Amino acid sequence: MPIWAYDCAMARAATTSDAFNAIAAPQRREILVLLRGGERPVTDLARDLGMTQPQASKHLRVLREVGLVRVRGAGKQRLYGLDAHGLRPVREWVGGFERFWNESFDRLDEYVHELKQARQEASHDGDDQ
Amino acid sequence: MPIWAYDCAMARAATTSDAFNAIAAPQRREILVLLRGGERPVTDLARDLGMTQPQASKHLRVLREVGLVRVRGAGKQRLYGLDAHGLRPVREWVGGFERFWNESFDRLDEYVHELKQARQEASHDGDDQ
DNA sequence: TTGACGCATGCCGATATGGGCATATGATTG
DNA sequence: CAATCATATGCCCATATCGGCATGCGTCAA
Numbered sequence: 001m002p003i004w005a006y007d008c009a010m011a012r013a014a015t016t017s018d019a020f021n022a023i024a025a026p027q028r029r030e031i032l033v034l035l036r037g038g039e040r041p042v043t044d045l046a047r048d049l050g051m052t053q054p055q056a057s058k059h060l061r062v063l064r065e066v067g068l069v070r071v072r073g074a075g076k077q078r079l080y081g082l083d084a085h086g087l088r089p090v091r092e093w094v095g096g097f098e099r100f101w102n103e104s105f106d107r108l109d110e111y112v113h114e115l116k117q118a119r120q121e122a123s124h125d126g127d128d129q
Numbered sequence: 130m131p132i133w134a135y136d137c138a139m140a141r142a143a144t145t146s147d148a149f150n151a152i153a154a155p156q157r158r159e160i161l162v163l164l165r166g167g168e169r170p171v172t173d174l175a176r177d178l179g180m181t182q183p184q185a186s187k188h189l190r191v192l193r194e195v196g197l198v199r200v201r202g203a204g205k206q207r208l209y210g211l212d213a214h215g216l217r218p219v220r221e222w223v224g225g226f227e228r229f230w231n232e233s234f235d236r237l238d239e240y241v242h243e244l245k246q247a248r249q250e251a252s253h254d255g256d257d258q
Numbered sequence: 259t260t261g262a263c264g265c266a267t268g269c270c271g272a273t274a275t276g277g278g279c280a281t282a283t284g285a286t287t288g
Numbered sequence: 289c290a291a292t293c294a295t296a297t298g299c300c301c302a303t304a305t306c307g308g309c310a311t312g313c314g315t316c317a318a
Contacts, residue, residue: 011303012141012275013154024153025142025306029222036229042265055307057266076264076315084229091227093158094220100165100213140273141305154276171295184277186296205285205294 016065019086020093023068027051028059035069035082042078145194148215149222152197156180157188161197164211171207 015021023029030049034040046056060080063069067086072079144150152158159178163169175185189209192198197215201208 010276011301012144012305014304020155020158021153023222024150026149027306029149032226036226052308053265054267054309058306061266073315078265082226082229084226087223087226088230090219091223093152094216094223096162097165097211097213097216098220100211101217139306140271141275143274144276156276181278182295183279183297187276190296202285205287205292207284207295 015062019066019068019090022062022066023087023090025059025062027055028063031056031059031063032068032082032084035080039072039079039081041074042080045080144191148195148197148219151191151195152216152219154188154191156184157192160185160188160192161211161213164198164209168201168208168210170203171209174209 013021015025023032027049031045034045034048042056042060043053045060046053049056051059060069060071064071064080068083070081070083072081142150144154152161156178160174163174163177171185171189172182174189175182178185180188189198189200193200193209195215197212199210199212201210
């Protein structure tokens, strides 16, 4: 039995790492959808989503930390509002795959071939990471 | 002090729940990006991503379970290929927010108003749960 | 000031992840 | 068949998450 110098650091990326992680949770996605309808207080959201107020608050905290929602104190209430800017990276990343679900897989190889050549000639990179 | 009838079931949605969770991990996103260049064997991907082979296999397993990649045995190797169909839901969901990052927040309220009216007239709901 | 209301946090427990390494499984070649 | 290469799994651990409930904190009303 060796010394097992385990260097285990983190288990799973924090939900607050980025928008990708934040929107992984369905509940958080629903919150964002609701927020498209305008600013709303926490309790309201909680009720509509059928979750407890603390849960809603926690989800909202995550969304706030990644910058997907803003808060604005309105008297006793705190109105949460959508700030969709943070979703752009997601949109762009996914957008890079659009052509791949429009093509059948049999023809995909050719497609890929073209892409490869085009990329080499244009020396046009800058999407990974 | 009650009996603490804790009903805690699951902690966090499985990464294999859906595409949203699967692509939450940066490494998995990178794999998909690499796969845009065509089918590739595991070891290849692992090397390019600077991760161990087991790790790559595990990530690929997740991606396979949500249907984002396909496998094809090619001799000793197993060629993984992209199957981007599963990304459509993501694309569509995010797409629902496009207008929100093109508009300034001051004008957002009007926007929202229009949306609300349009929705009421169309009586078009059906997103909860 | 005391209440009351709205929201944020804290704590507990169960779970699954992700990383590391060792090894089982599969397929191919000699 | 045995040996080998390519992958897939199995375990270990540390961590963060989510769910439930209780309570702290800030704001407004009486």
